[in-house]
Amino acid sequence: MNVTQEKSLAGLTGSAAKDSRIRRSKLASPLITLAHGGGGKAMRELIDDVFIDAFSNPTLNTLEDQARIPLAELARLGDRLAMTTDSYVIDPIFFPGGDIGKLAVCGTVNDLAVGGATPLYLTCAVIIEEGMQVETLRRIVASMAETARAAGVSIVTGDTKIVGRGSCDKIFINTAGVGVIRQNHQLGANRARPGDRILVNGYLGDHGAAVLNARGDMHLSSPIQSDCAALHGLISVLLAAAPGTRFIRDATRGGIASVLNEIAEASACGIEIAEAATPLRQEVKGFCEILGLDPLYLANEGKLVAVVPEAEAAAALQALRAHPLGREAADIGAVLADGHAGRVHMQTVFGGKRIVDMLIGEQLPRIC
Template sequence: DVFLGAFDNPLLSPLEDQAVMPLAGLAEHGDRLAFTTDTYVVSPLFFNGGDIGTLAVAGTVNDLAVSGARPLYLSCGVVIEEGLPVETLRRVVASMKRVAAEAGVAIVTGDTKVVERGAADKLFINTAGIGVVPRGVAISAANARPGDVVIVNGTLGDHGTAILIARAQLALESDVPSDCQPLYSLVAAMLAACPDIHCLRDATRGGVATVLNEFAESSQVAIRIDETSLPLREDVKGACEILGLDPLYLANEGKLVAIVAPEAAPRVLAAMRAHPAGRGSAVIGQVAEEPRGMVVLRTGFGGDRIVDMLVGEQLPRIC
């Protein structure tokens, strides 16, 4: 009643132990399969701008999209704590249905488990996704080159701040919405402007700082960013000042970091700004040769500081 009523499609409706899709249909979109999985345990289940269902679909779609893949199919596994109101489950599933339709993916197989009260916190969701990478697209964290430009698609740290507020850990006069959204259509627009995007990753747990460190380490380059160029909401800035947090490490659920060749940067930036998910796109830095494997921030006071990889979890249960 709950899941089939929302997710019904030709691959799901036979209700076999697996979804079977023709390989010819996959090959129409490219020559390589992309496969990912993630598990969502966010607390609380509902927050400004989304819920655990929104995260479960958008997060897995985005993990496929940043490889350049077109997301096609998702699985949905849920672990439900005994006593969860069915209406709560319906709300979450309705969000999953809406975001899947927005992203152009089908939820084709799944599983449900109910555990004793106290064995889980209300609801956990696992989604795995399959997509196809177009021929000629070769995005990798190891592709950054000196002179390349670093671009983000909007304000940073919105999701992490939204979760803090939803937990009543932070009282702000204005309510910061999560940025949770599927990004495939934005990535498609970027690839249309420049098929040779060097690096691309969504900045979820660990934020932009973690993504940039992964790029710098994999490519053995330095990445230099400018604090004054970082797009930040005033509310997020205020939250970080109050709690002593760095917005570069706050989680995002609808933001990506791209590294492109300098000659392609104007085209990519224009394509991003023309898309609803990229209107706030900005150049935040550049790739350099030294110091290899490190990220360096030019502060608003004109000095430099090293931006290290985040150790541990700054905020638990954010996704």
């Protein structure tokens, strides 16, 4: 987010400052109980001491049932409103490179950004299992707050529900996001054209491998960390360098294989990628070989797939590689003519080709 956008965002929230009433209730219990979802004093203590303390901003601090955002200010940032929502149910809730709180913020920011939007506001609704340690909840909420601040977005409203033991697995988080789409950006999977290049911004499959390894079921020693990151800054750089970009998608569940199949189906074109050009860490390759997994289907939380006109591909790749989140960016393939409609295949390192189909079922449960 640039300085102008930061000032505009400050203007959006500043009007609520005079109505702000930060409450000071303190939480006494070290464990979450059903009383914390009952709507009384215990619930107020939980909200004040854990959520308001971490997410504090003028819009949120009014503690109304809705966030109130001036439309005139939004209109100055773009010509369309973007909205998204997602739920996060990961096991384990803490993993190398992130946690469920960071994941929730980054995932929603990215869902806005891949449509060409500037992310501005998030909601946060949590379902918490009775008996959860309050300090564990504080860690998650603090991570959300830190990630939101770094991304330049505000968490402006939310909801808390407590359920009995065994009714959920520790904590589930739903976040909705609001952003504004810049003028002249039209992105969509159906816009891909023959000759376009397929770009990714770095090593693939890190998140899926890191989460599976963190579960400890395989007792493998590996330095793999999740790539969880907010990509809106990187996407701004990409769109500036390649304004003709056709499509962007963050490759989460189902990995890049699912994204590529969505492009092929929506555009009625084919796609060919090269195994030799597809960036994978040796650790992830080895991990997948041991477990019989295909890294093309592993989830990512900080990687995007972009379809860029061939004439702009070199500039786009250079811009991506100049950004901290795109240093290992690569051109991995191309969109093919109509004769290959709806099909994705990979040129293997052995000189053959294999079909890359849509994933049936899940390789890994609960990874985002």
